[in-house]
Amino acid sequence: MKGTKAGRRGLGRVTAEEVARRLGVSQSTISRAFSPSASISDEMRTRVANAAMELGYQPNIIARSLITRRTGIVAIVIGNLVDPFYTTLLDILTDRLQAGGKQTLLFSSSRAGGLDAIMPTLLQYQVDGIVITSAAVTSDMARICAKRETPVVLLNRNVPGLDISAVCCDNVQGGRQMARHLVGLGHKRFAFVVGQPDASTSLERQQGFVSELAQAGISSCVIEQAGEYSYEAGYEAALRLAAGASRPEAVFFASDIMAIGGMDAFRSRGLSVPGDISVVGFNDVPLAAWPTYALTTVRHPWEQMAARVVDLLGVDAAAAPVRKAVTELIPGDLILRGSTGPRRDQ
Amino acid sequence: MKGTKAGRRGLGRVTAEEVARRLGVSQSTISRAFSPSASISDEMRTRVANAAMELGYQPNIIARSLITRRTGIVAIVIGNLVDPFYTTLLDILTDRLQAGGKQTLLFSSSRAGGLDAIMPTLLQYQVDGIVITSAAVTSDMARICAKRETPVVLLNRNVPGLDISAVCCDNVQGGRQMARHLVGLGHKRFAFVVGQPDASTSLERQQGFVSELAQAGISSCVIEQAGEYSYEAGYEAALRLAAGASRPEAVFFASDIMAIGGMDAFRSRGLSVPGDISVVGFNDVPLAAWPTYALTTVRHPWEQMAARVVDLLGVDAAAAPVRKAVTELIPGDLILRGSTGPRRDQ
């Protein structure tokens, strides 16, 4: 008899077929009832909706994606989930995607052996788009994704030669703003603390900072290597700066979390911030606004960046994703707080 | 001709069919080559592997899942991505799942209108399991998931009546440990700061704390409502405690992030921690170990909890998931740091 077919269903999942039988209509009709643009009578639509509700039917998105070729899944590859910078980014991005009906498939690149290890599985899931916040993208990957027509957007990374879209805070301009602010306070001796030495973000902030200092007639700036973007690395770098021969009056850390580590380190050595030394960071993570730190920093235009990323992925409309690779450079805002102050006469 | 069929392939995705044609074998053979347990000659397996490599073929997991009924996707519903407690949890959990070949589909419950709004879409993705870290699970949801045979594990939440598995830190025992520690330091006047008033975590910690205090002969403990688990809420609660008539000597905040807000608040009022007031939290997030805070706290057995969750999901083996709902209560460790000190004679 006809009933046997659906009877051997493995899991307790209701299919369109069952709803159809219940209503004595064809399975196609059930499908149409869940497609807003399909031509179906209002009456039938509500009948199906009711039956679906009763039986607990929801269309299987996975099966649907096989034919629509859209899974509604966007992969986000994130550096780590310890640095508040990344978690803030993830928070805002996930929220925006969710609002657009897209889901987030999360990949942490730090632990799982880098992007190379992740990329294949990621593509196996037929994601509609990929957001990479921190990892070395190779031209091979770019080519593969382009061939599959899977849009890739680099967030907070700029790899000029690669024909991949990128959304970035204007790090150079941010560095310049910082220099102007600190020079305006009368400081003479500066230091810049490098995060990951190969990260474009750190390099660009440094470049903007140093070049603007030079333009203000200050030709020297101590460059201190922290090795990585972390509280501990910032802490250690600050200790070295504090112990150095000529202690800087103002220190620009390449990221907030390093700057906060740095402030703690300076204070642990009895130095007052900003009394003895001014400290600034970059990002404006929530921590930076805490009264203990009150960190002067450059605010990442979070919302705007997330909005542009979603745009470039082309996930909202049914329209084809943006073909040509573009690089968006969004300016950040200088946020003045209590960690910077005027030069003290000595 | 035969070629037309695959020719109208929409996106630049290579299918098993194409690899098969390239090798002059059947599509089934390609499938078998990617199934470790299938019976296929070694020679054929390597031939397929090579051809797949050349063409850039990878099996489509989505299509596979239609028949295997396993997507390899686990949904994680997380309270928010601002509290380091949740991000730490997410970090460890994602890592463990990734190690087991499972991927994380991330849902933030705070912004998107709660679990009720999320649950339907989540199930549409045919996830192999669901981890809920913070949200109100209703019996309806439990029933629906049970019917679908989708394992659900509550992490850091205990809902006794619901026949859903849960993995939890032993909050009562943690509260007791805290009480013993602080009583041992000689303190007499205590306060407990409640996080979310309806959260079982906060209630249990409070219960353990207060009952152990009572056992030590201390019958009164100020209960202060913070309203939510956040830095700001902890800060405000601490200000109220500091301004109160009889200031407590030791304050137990229901979570680390609140405790840290509280420390900042006390210090902003000129109080020394632990000189004037001892502060403790719960979780042991990375922040808690920073020298500025050096927070005495109860360490969540992160790794162990994550391991148990993955276990209960039954995602590792092909074996059927655990049927019976179990509640795992894992004891936390008391971590002594600098935020607590002996009672000062007054």
Added chain:
DNA sequence: TTGAAAGCGTTACCAT
């Protein structure tokens, strides 16, 4: 060991 064919649950096209 391999190939042919029947699904998996859906959408989309073509009739009616």
Added chain:
DNA sequence: ATGGTAACGCTTTCAA
């Protein structure tokens, strides 16, 4: 507006 049917890309019997 509705029903039948062919995909989508894969796994899995069943034959050979």
